[in-house]
Amino acid sequence: MTLLDITAGPFTFVARLEEDLAPVTCARFRSLLPYEDSLIHVRWSGEGCWIPMGDTPFxxxxxxxxxxxxxxxxxxxxxxxxxxxxxxxxxxVAFASKLGQLAGIHFLTIIEGLEQLPELGRSTLWNGAQRIAFKVRA
Incomplete structure (x- = not known):
């Protein structure tokens, strides 16, 4: 089981890669680690935050x-x-875009720090983008 340390704004989390359920996606994400970007509030999907990655398809x-x-x-x-x-x-969350509903690949689950998620969401909504960083737990 691969665990990741995640820092999002002032919050820290531990997450599990869902390698049994999404092995190809997890391997591809692992190849990006350590990964750092901006986390912004979603537009259409509800109570969520997203990391835009541009038009490069995976x-x-x-x-x-x-x-x-x-x-x-x-x-x-x-x-x-x-x-x-x-x-x-x-x-x-009901994952969607301006074109309507979408599906995404569930590949990572927070297992420590869940109680901080609502505050991260509110902070991202009202205060703007937060830095987010992912790294394999040592």
Whole structure:
């Protein structure tokens, strides 16, 4: 089991890569680590934050797809109908874009620090983008 340390704004989390459910996606994400970017509030999806990754598509199979990630679940959208992105649910989410509903690959789940998610979401909504960093737990 691979664990990641995540820092988002002033908050810290521990997350588990869902390697049994999404092995190709997890391997691809691991190849990006350590990874740092900006986390912004979602536009259409509800209580979530996302990391826009531009128009570069990732060639990934549709493993472990969902449109409704639970709080603490990260989904990876590899591009296509909308831009490539990673989304983190902190509350109720119905993953969507300006073109309508989408599905993403659930590949990462927070296992420590869930109680901080609502505050991270509110902070991102009202105060703007937060830095987020992922690294393999030592």
């Amino acid at each position: 060639d990934l199979p549709w493993e472990n797809p969902t449109r409704h990630p639970a709080p603490g679940q990260f989904i990876f959208y590899p591009g296509g109908y909308s831009e490539t992105e990673i989304l983190l649910a902190y509350g109720a």
